[in-house]
Amino acid sequence: MNILEMKHIKKSFSDKAVLQDIDLCVSTGEVVSILGPSGSGKSTLLRCATFLERADSGEISYLGENVVRNDSSGNALYPKRKDLQKAQSNFGLVFQDFNLFPHYTVMKNITHAPIAIQKRAKEEVFQEARQLLAKVGLTDKEDAYPCELSGGQQQRVAIARALALQPKILYFDEPTSALDPEITAEILRVLKQLAAEKMTMVIVTHEIDFARMVSDRVVFMDNGYVVEDGEPEDVIDNPKNERTKAFLKKLHV
Ligand SMILES: Nc1ncnc2c1ncn2[C@@H]1O[C@H](COP(=O)(O)OP(=O)(O)OP(=O)(O)O)[C@@H](O)[C@H]1O
Ligand SMILES: [Mg+2]
Structure with missing residues (x-):
């Protein structure tokens, strides 16, 4: 069962396309890490998934129930406040x-x-x-x-x-980036425990070793696109995409 399903999500700020046709599905018990350079759209994607930001077009469903869909002219159609709040009760x-x-x-x-x-x-x-x-x-x-x-x-x-x-699903946006290394370790320990308990999570992080250790899947974003999506051993240790390779190289992985 998919807890979250996002399809063909697009989002621009003024003229800048920040999310360009993004698909993201997360199933029960899955831990998905999102990696990518600064400005690639990671936070915007989480903000769209949690309705803090409105997508311009695309579909969003929680637990198989459609929340956002396109109207006949292809613009994202959002439900009334009450239905949005109901969908919001699915995530933290x-x-x-x-x-x-x-x-x-x-x-x-x-x-x-x-x-x-x-x-x-x-x-x-x-x-x-x-x-x-x-x-x-x-x-x-x-x-x-x-x-x-x-x-x-x-x-x-x-x-x-x-x-x-x-x-039903927890989203984390760089939960450790404001913290010292030893304190970061405390937080990562808590996340690791949650992962072991099969909490469904999406984690935007720059902690590559952590992502490799806890994730079932790693998504690499660049310039508003998902350029790689797969098991950590593939995405982190054997990236196919040149941009992923360059990003990981910079981090000395
Ligand atoms: N509210 C906004 N208004 C205008 N532009 C925005 C807004 N929010 C984000 N952007 C732009 O969208 C792009 C993607 O931003 P986003 O915060 O999603 O990137 P990110 O991958 O989370 O980066 P970082 O790793 O630095 O957190 C950036 O170019 C950013 O300047
Ligand atoms: Mg961000």
Whole structure:
């Protein structure tokens, strides 16, 4: 079963074509890493997948249910707010800059949306939040405010917060790029554990070794195109495309 299906996605900003006919499917339990040079469209693709950005044309489905499709003139047709929100309940997002609510404690950051938006029972949500904090190694921080935490700790709270929504798929956009190397390792450990638990994830990352280790598939983007899509051993260790080769060479892989 495909959790996410994106077909023929195109997106321009003014005259610049940033996504040029992108297809991306992610099936249950799959971990897909997206690699590619700066400006190749990786973040825009995740932003389109999560409806933070509107595609100009193309199709997007979650769990086999079509959400975005083309109208008769070939422009992307988006559903009403309520249906979009329903589709949004399928995924969680973790970005580079954590964006926790600064005036909420760690616990409230994690429990707010499940209680206020998903209308789940408070007791159950709190209990689950404590389990998630244990999982990301922050049991003793539930009453702390984000400003009292390190970058790595804030990012782990952001991961727990995304997981608390019980998403079918989690998106990460360079979750470690704002962090020091040893703190990066903490975050990668959490992601590795999630991968082992068969959480479906799409991870934009520059951590090539990590991508090789956890991914079922690696997608390489360049200039708004997917130029390579396959198993890590193929894409990272035996790239066919010249651009992929040049990119990896620069990273001394
Ligand atoms: N809101 C926007 N308005 C105008 N141009 C944008 C906007 N967002 C992105 N772009 C442009 O789209 C292109 C792709 O940007 P995007 O952020 O998707 O790249 P990326 O692959 O995530 O790069 P990086 O590795 O640096 O994060 C860039 O040329 C960028 O300047
Ligand atoms: Mg980006």
